[in-house]
Amino acid sequence: MEQGRKMVEVMNFNFFYGHAQCLKNISFDIAAHQVTSIIGPSGCGKSTFLRCLNRMNDLIPSARMEGSIKIDGQDISAPGLDVVSLRKKVGMVFQKPNPFPKSIFDNVAYGLRINGTVDKHIGDKVEESLKNAVLWDEVKSRLHESALSLSGGQQQRLCVARALAIAPEIVLMDEPASALDPVATAKLEELIIRLKQKYTIIIVTHNMQQAARISDMTAFFMQGDLVEFGLTNQIFTRPKKQITEEYITGRFG
Amino acid sequence: MKSSDIKQFLGLNALRLCMAVVLLILFVIFYDIISKGAGKISWAFLSQPPRNGMTEGGIFPAIVGTFCVTVITAVFAIPFGVGCAIYLNEYAKDSWITRAIRMAIRNLSGVPSIVYGLFGVVLFVNMMQFGTCILSAGLTLGLMTLPWTITASEEALKSIPNAYREGSLALGATKWQAIRTNVLPYAVPGMLTGSILGLARAAGETAPILFTGAAFSLPILPSSVKDQFMALPYHLYIMSTQHQAIVKVRPIAYGTALVLIALVFFMNFGAVVLRYHLRKQKKD
Numbered sequence: 386m387e388q389g390r391k392m393v394e395v396m397n398f399n400f401f402y403g404h405a406q407c408l409k410n411i412s413f414d415i416a417a418h419q420v421t422s423i424i425g426p427s428g429c430g431k432s433t434f435l436r437c438l439n440r441m442n443d444l445i446p447s448a449r450m451e452g453s454i455k456i457d458g459q460d461i462s463a464p465g466l467d468v469v470s471l472r473k474k475v476g477m478v479f480q481k482p483n484p485f486p487k488s489i490f491d492n493v494a495y496g497l498r499i500n501g502t503v504d505k506h507i508g509d510k511v512e513e514s515l516k517n518a519v520l521w522d523e524v525k526s527r528l529h530e531s532a533l534s535l536s537g538g539q540q541q542r543l544c545v546a547r548a549l550a551i552a553p554e555i556v557l558m559d560e561p562a563s564a565l566d567p568v569a570t571a572k573l574e575e576l577i578i579r580l581k582q583k584y585t586i587i588i589v590t591h592n593m594q595q596a597a598r599i600s601d602m603t604a605f606f607m608q609g610d611l612v613e614f615g616l617t618n619q620i621f622t623r624p625k626k627q628i629t630e631e632y633i634t635g636r637f638g
Numbered sequence: 639m640k641s642s643d644i645k646q647f648l649g650l651n652a653l654r655l656c657m658a659v660v661l662l663i664l665f666v667i668f669y670d671i672i673s674k675g676a677g678k679i680s681w682a683f684l685s686q687p688p689r690n691g692m693t694e695g696g697i698f699p700a701i702v703g704t705f706c707v708t709v710i711t712a713v714f715a716i717p718f719g720v721g722c723a724i725y726l727n728e729y730a731k732d733s734w735i736t737r738a739i740r741m742a743i744r745n746l747s748g749v750p751s752i753v754y755g756l757f758g759v760v761l762f763v764n765m766m767q768f769g770t771c772i773l774s775a776g777l778t779l780g781l782m783t784l785p786w787t788i789t790a791s792e793e794a795l796k797s798i799p800n801a802y803r804e805g806s807l808a809l810g811a812t813k814w815q816a817i818r819t820n821v822l823p824y825a826v827p828g829m830l831t832g833s834i835l836g837l838a839r840a841a842g843e844t845a846p847i848l849f850t851g852a853a854f855s856l857p858i859l860p861s862s863v864k865d866q867f868m869a870l871p872y873h874l875y876i877m878s879t880q881h882q883a884i885v886k887v888r889p890i891a892y893g894t895a896l897v898l899i900a901l902v903f904f905m906n907f908g909a910v911v912l913r914y915h916l917r918k919q920k921k922d
Binding site: 439441444446469470472473476477479481483485486495496498499500544547548551 | 731732799801802803804805806807808809810811812815819820824
């Protein structure tokens, strides 16, 4: 088992929106086949960090990065990097479920089709992805209905299935449960824990209990700094820094 | 009554009055045209050419001419308009240059149509040597319609949630793949509607075709895009101001006006129906 292998290596990483520095000298490593949570108060840079990992921030004209992030040994902040192949390797699930207004089947097939998968393999891969996202049993009889007819929780698991279909190594999740009710959240969390056998999961969450429930490692960000990074268990029971303790005990944030 | 109530009463009724005046004007125009033009409408009027120095017969060549020229306009204005809109909304960075381009486009839609007409004479008829013909007139109307199609298409693209773009990019789509597969299909209804409204306006214009290809009267239908043509708005202009037997042909003028208004109305109505259907299709 390749557990413990470094999947993401962040070295002296800085990120700017125009003149505002949003991430300050971040350095830490994320291991393969683990769930790593990124927690912190609003505006701490946790989503920004996540979106650096698949270069989604490229869409913002004034964004600029310094330092390095290596994924599987490859520096992704290098200017000449092939962003498209990076994004195939690093999938993403967004905060608000964003199924496309197509059928359930076509949603999952979307990434396969744009990547040129031949038609006869698509059906199997869609089924496999939906099974991996624990959604198959709920939708197998209505694959050709609109994805918008699903409940919020189902939509989010569909977005997970869609991300899994193109066989990424890492799945980024940006507060994936923030728009879901407790039952749907519980299902999604269960799914996340299952997924780490096959994928490396990095999840940004507002919800500290959620981080404690599902993640192996936790990083606490505040105002652009990585305050503390360690085993989830240790961060939540014996934080090293005063401010971490104040945050996780709910004294602010 | 309290003074605030009185103000409320006056304010509301002032607004109602404005509305009533506008509706009244519209009603008078429609009533005038329909009451005087409806009697003229018959199959013969729609399907026959003018006869006896345009004092009898129908307006068939003008209907055909307007149709042909509108097709040329659409073929030119829709692809270029949509293309510009995609570039501006999806690719162009927000800089003073793109803002200036946008402002220029907005301003173009306010340029008087006679200016387009004269520009069309210089560019298409003379410089490009197309002569006075359907092609020159259609392209001139196309230029005039472009600002409309660009603006409508850009609005349609703007209304597509960013989540569709991001969701697609995050799955390893290139920018163009994301736009083509996950933005354009949902923007088409808005683009088409806006474009048809622009075309309907173009179909009713006289000034841009006046010097670029519309003919006073033609005994035969045009056989190629390099032929001159008769057009409804120009025919109406002639029948109501240029004809030697102006009183005698007045019913023909009213009939022509009614057909022209009906045409524009059906195009607009068609645009609304089309948008409704495409939207419904996407939702299912």
